Amino acid sequence: MIQKSAFVFFILVAFQCNAQTMETVNKVKNAYQTCLNSGSGMKNCSIEYYNQSDSLLNVAYKNLKLKLSSKEQSRLKKEQLDWVKKRDLYFEKVYSDTKKEGHFIEGSSDFDMVVFDEKANYVFTRVKELIKRI
Template structure:
């Protein structure tokens, strides 16, 4: 847990210092794939992946906001609130669809891994959108 927190701190710091580029997102995805390839703790890999996507989204959002006028900041805030509503609906849909497909038992590690993976990928799409605007 401490190792993960330290890694996340350095990733967020690097993300902040390196003018937030898509390369940072790709590094997180690469690290995630290496974690999955290890074959152990895959559910934890996907949870960490999601947490990293959320952290990077917060950093990118704050950095974009700093570059905007107050009027543009208000517009960005509304846009982000709308996106959060869509995100929540999408997350509900992924859960329902994954449950409905029946490939994984609800609540199992595999089920949770798929859910967190899908959630992270959705959030990373938003991160990339924001980065392009910085």
């Protein structure tokens, strides 16, 4: 757990220092794939991947906000709140669709892994959008 926390801290520091590059996002994605390729603890890999996507979203949002006028910040805040509503609906749909597909037993490690993977990918799409605007 300490190792993962240190990794997240490193990523966040690197993310701030590297002027919000897509390289940082790619590093997180590569680390996730390496974790999955290990073949063990894959549910934990996807949970950590989601947590990292959420952390990077917060960093990207804050860094973009710093570069905007107060009027633009207000628009960004409204935009982000609208996105959060869409995200929540999407997350509900992902859960429901994964349950309907019937390939995985609800609550199983495989089920959770798929759901967290989809959630993270959705959040990373927003992270990339914000990075492009910084």
